Every structure is written in structure tokens, then in C-alpha cells.
Amino acid sequence: MAGMLLGLLGTGIAAAGADDSYATTKKLPPLHHVVGVVLPEEMKTPKRLPLREDRELRCPTCHGIEDIDKVPYRRIDRSLPDFLRGGPYDKLESFCYECHEKDKFKRPNIHILLDKNGKLREERCTYCHEEVHRERDQPLRAADYKLRLPPERLCYGCHLKTPHFNALEHQASKPDARMKLHMKDSKERHGIILPLSREGKVMCPTCHAPHQPGVIDALNPAVGQVDNADLETGVSYREHPWDAVVREDKKARLEALSEQSGQRFELGYRRIDKEVLLRLPAKNGELCLACHQFDE
């Protein structure tokens, strides 16, 4: 989300002309926060985000760059820590929550599809499906899922396209004939499905089972095999001594990358403790080995 906002912001800036500062054009980039608005008394803002005396929000409220409104947009260095005061921020939302209350903007976890009594929260089904399928013990054919978007794009409505490392690499890949044979074996062996997109490519639901355990009949191969964690908590990790080894392994290459890009990166290792909504456990490699096999 933050990336998308920044991307749009960048596009807007690039499209603007040479003398395109806010002071001359009075135009803000797309998706920019409104300025000139007087904040209500009940909205608490941190001291490092200064408002005008009458509580009006101006450019310097958020930006630490001096006279930023007079700098042409294309010359604004958004990588400066004080581009957004108190930055840099890994997630743009973190900056938004400096003033806005996080809880009020929190999205529901729509994967929690059952209430405390085990009753289906039907309104959550309709985030992805056009219709609620109430005959839960009757399996549906793929054609009858009535998804709001093709399955390969559906998850991006809420999740980033890059929610974890190697997501992109998997989404772009198309299993070859040998891998498909191995996948077929795995599906039969484990009694699961490993669905591919219409183009035969890997997609999020190939590995992730989106339905909370108990929503689909347990004998249905579409049900996820991983059921050891609280959906509210999600995936949890444990610290591990290998973290230091992995960091040492990556150190030199990450430093070189940081020099090139001007951004600091870290890569470590934490062992998965609890995992959720997967077709097979990943923490022992079963999920990976459902598709991948090695000659030696």
C-alpha cells in the first residue's frame, strides 16, 4: 500500500513540468494528503509535527525539508530522512498513524470466517465471492466459485504483491512437465489441491489455503492441512542461533547493495513457530517439496 502510494506520488511528480513547485502551481501530487485543513481539537498530533497557530495543517507539518513548497517536485529528494518528519519510515502507514488512530483504520481479518459459535460470517465470504455458498458439505466446481477477480489477482486486493520474499519469483513461474508430474503425485499422496492460474502459473492460492479450518468439509482436498495457529495471531517465529550465521553470510553483499541503492537492508533467520492457512506445512519443507525435487 505504502509502495503504491509512493509510486503514484512519484508518477505525479515526474509528469509535472520544470517549474512545478506547489507554491507556483498550487497543485498537489495524486493521493497527497490535503493541506490547509484545520484539525479538530480532539485530534492529537505529536509535537514534532507542527501545526499553524489555528491548528491548520501546512507543508512543514509533515515535511522537514525547508521551504519544500517552493522546490520543484522533481527536485525533491524523497530519500532524505526528514522528507517525512521523523523518517525514514518502512511503511508509509506508520507515518499516517502519528495522527490517525490505527485501530479505527484496521481492516478485519476476513480469513476468520467463523464466529465463536462456528457460524459462518457470511459478509466475509463476499469479500472474495459474489455469492455465499451455504451448502458447506457440498464441494463446488472451480467454475462455480464466483470469485470477484481471477484467483491469481484476488489476493492483491488486500495483500501486497510482494508480501514475503520469493513471492514474486513464484508468481512468475510456470511449472514444467516434470514438475507438474511431481505435483500430481504430491496431490494424490497428501490429498490436497495445488491450483495453478489459467495460464498455468503459480499463484498465491497454489500454496495458501484461504479458508479457515472448519469452513470447508475436512475431506475436501481444497481444505488447508495446516491448523496449528490462531488466525488472529498469524504466523509466529522463534529466534534462532543461525540468525548470526545467515547475517554473516549476507553481510558483504548487502553492504554492496546498500551502497548502490542508498537504502539499508537486513536479512536474518528466524525459525517458523506457528504457521497458518497453508496447503501443507512449510516449516518442515513439506510444502516446498510438493513441487520441487532434486536429482542429488
Place this chain on the structure above:
Amino acid sequence: MARLLLILLWAVVLAPLVGAGDLPDAVKDPKWWEKREKRTDIRYPHNAHMEVMDEEGDSCMLCHSFAPNAMADESKLKPLTTISNEPLKAVCHDCHVTEQRGPWRCNLCHDDKTKIWPEDHRFGYVDHHGEAARRDEAACKECHLDLAYCTNCHFRRDTMGTGYHPLGYRTLHGLAVRVDTLDCGRCHNQVYCETCHARTRFQ
């Protein structure tokens, strides 16, 4: 009938030509893992590691990270993912060299020793290695983990001039022992001394 003929013409004559128009392998941009396969200086036999990974309670994700990631800028994410997917020296060496929990023969993974040699090993190093070993023996032992690598040559008795000590050293070695016993102990253990001394009057 005409339609059937057209279909047959496509299947027999034209379809293979379309296939021939595909880019040859050399022109296609290989995926990172295809490039990785060509890294003959390092190999990682996955199947050979399955059992120990299972015992240790680790999975593929120890090396191939699936950690949560909020970065949406693909130009930065791609090189970062490549780094995260390529475990190199520290990860392999922790088990195979530092802890020696796995087989630690270098050529098990490094099939061409010239690719992992230090620069100074390239020309006539065998004639000067003694000097370097005296200067920093620990540096030698980073790769030459087994002392037999040294003693296989230095303890040989069937050739002249490969020994560590100068000719006639046997006569003088008692003096050297008294000067620096620890230096002898770098190569010789007590048994080596006793084998001779037990048979002689020099006890």
C-alpha cells in the same frame, strides 16, 4: 473437408516452423536459479542434506527466505531476493568447516580448487609456503583443516628434500627441543618421540 485439410497443413507443416522461431536458449535471459546451476565452484546437493535438516528442525527456508517483506519496489527487491536465496560461505562453512559436523573435504563442494585459492598460491607457492606457514599458520588452517595435508609430505622418508628440517637435523634436534618444545609439538606428538627414545639410552 477443406477445413480438415487446413488443420492437417497447420499440424504437419506450419506448427513446427512456429516452434522453430522461438528464441534459442543462449538468447533467453536465464532465471537466477539457472545461472546458479552453472556455478561449478559451489554445489549444494539438496537430497544429501534432507536428513540433517529434518533432524535439526530446519527447512528450505533456512537458506531460501520467505520472511515477510513490505518492499514493493521490484528494482530493489530482485537483487535483495537473489542475495537471500544464495547462501554462500558463512552458511556452508559453519557446519562443514567451523563445527565440522558435516564432511569437510574442500573438494566435496569446490570442484576446482583454483577458484578458491588465495592469489599468492598461483605461482611457485610450493617453494615459499614454509615461510608463509611460519608467519601465519592459522591462515593455512582456515582451508587445510587436516594436519595430514602437511605431514603427508613432511613425514615422508622415501624422498630427499621434502622434509621440514634441514639435513643432519637428527643430530641437533635435542638442542632444538630444549630451546622450544612447543614448536616441535606443532607437528609431533609424544608417541613420535617415544618410538625412538624408548629403544635408545637417551630416555
